Amino acid sequence: ETGVTQSPTHLIKTRGQQVTLRCSSQSGHNTVSWYQQALGQGPQFIFQYYREEENGRGNFPPRFSGLQFPNYSSELNVNALELDDSALYLCASSYSPGRGTEAFFGQGTRLTVV
Amino acid sequence: DQQVKQNSPSLSVQEGRISILNCDYTNSMFDYFLWYKKYPAEGPTFLISISSIKDKNEDGRFTVFLNKSAKHLSLHIVPSQPGDSAVYFCAASARIKAAGNKLTFGGGTRVLVKP
Numbered sequence: 172e173t174g175v176t177q178s179p180t181h182l183i184k185t186r187g188q189q190v191t192l193r194c195s196s197q198s199g200h201n202t203v204s205w206y207q208q209a210l211g212q213g214p215q216f217i218f219q220y221y222r223e224e225e226n227g228r229g230n231f232p233p234r235f236s237g238l239q240f241p242n243y244s245s246e247l248n249v250n251a252l253e254l255d256d257s258a259l260y261l262c263a264s265s266y267s268p269g270r271g272t273e274a275f276f277g278q279g280t281r282l283t284v285v
Numbered sequence: 286d287q288q289v290k291q292n293s294p295s296l297s298v299q300e301g302r303i304s305i306l307n308c309d310y311t312n313s314m315f316d317y318f319l320w321y322k323k324y325p326a327e328g329p330t331f332l333i334s335i336s337s338i339k340d341k342n343e344d345g346r347f348t349v350f351l352n353k354s355a356k357h358l359s360l361h362i363v364p365s366q367p368g369d370s371a372v373y374f375c376a377a378s379a380r381i382k383a384a385g386n387k388l389t390f391g392g393g394t395r396v397l398v399k400p
Contacts, residue, residue, distance in 0.1 A: 175328070204387070213289070213374050213390030214329070227387050261328055273319070274388065276328030 175264050175277035183283045184252050192247040192280045194262030200275070202226070202268045203245040205237060208259040208279070220245055221268040249282075257284045288312045289377050291391035299399050304362040306394050308375030311356065315377040319388065320349060320360045323372045332373075333360070365398045372396070 176195045184190050196203050202221045206214035216229035220239035234250040243264070249256055259281050263274035290309045298304045306320075316337035321329035335342040335349045335358070342349050348361045362369055375391040 206388075206390075211392070213291075213376075213392045214388075216387045216389065219387065229387065263328075273331040273334065275331070276321075278326065278328045 175262060175275050177260075177262050177277035177280050179280060180278065181281045181283075183285060186252055186254060186284055188252050189248065189250045190252060190282060192249075192260050192262075192282070194245045194247070194264075194277060196243045196245065196262075196264030197275050200264035200266050201243050202265045203239055203243065204263045204265075204274060205245070205247045206261040206263065207231075208261060210258070214261055217247070219268060226268050252284045254284050257282060287392075288315075289375055289389050289391040291373075291375055291394050293394050294392070295395040295397070297397045297399065298365050300367055301364045304360075304365045304369065304396055304398070306360040306362075306373050306375070306396070308358050308360075308391050309356060310358075310377055312377070312379060312389070313356070314379035315389070317378045318349070318351060318358050319376045319378075320347075321374045321376060321390075322369075323374060323393070329374055362396075365396075367398050367400050370396055370398045 204219040376388040
């Protein structure tokens with residue numbers, strides 16, 4: 172059973188550029204959530220995808236968008252990057268979107284915007 | 286507006302002793318709580334959870350206590366081991382269908398267990 176994997180592990184982008192982060196969910200999981208963790212803070216919920224549809228969104232602007240594919244892998248896209256977007260981006264998968272089902276996290280993608 | 290707070294950014298404890306991590310929340314809609322552990326360069330790992338219908342849940346060396354009236358929960362680790370040195374996050378979720386399985390995290394507590 173493979174765990175949650177994210178790519179790339181590190182990325183440096185220039186302000187104003189666009190970035191795509193990728194996540195492969197754990198085998199058997201159909202739900203993927205994305206979180207942003209700024210330095211010294213806890214993760215903040217960006218959005219969740221369940222069976223290829225957005226299933227909840229946190230307080231992030233529309234330039235943060237996502238996709239989920241038929242194999243339940245997912246992408247996070249961020250347009251018009253700002254310096255404050257520099258953070259660790261975490262993907263978490265679970266076997267259902269319901270509460271009480273624990274989310275399993277990937278190792279994260281460290282994004283630096285310069 | 287920080288709905289989940291961990292007021293102690295760090296904790297140092299001797300190996301074999303008890304570690305007590307605290308977490309406070311303000312949103313009365315939260316009814317499911319989790320603790321995650323995070324090592325450097327790794328994602329958070331689920332430790333233990335508790336539903337609001339309980340006031341205690343135990344799993345091996347880890348016990349979580351929930352005081353709903355005080356909107357407070359704590360994680361006890363007994364006995365503490367050097368491998369427990371990590372950052373611990375408290376997280377909460379609410380019974381709101383549109384929120385899916387959204388977790389609201391605290392800021393974390395860095396635990397150092399000294400041999």
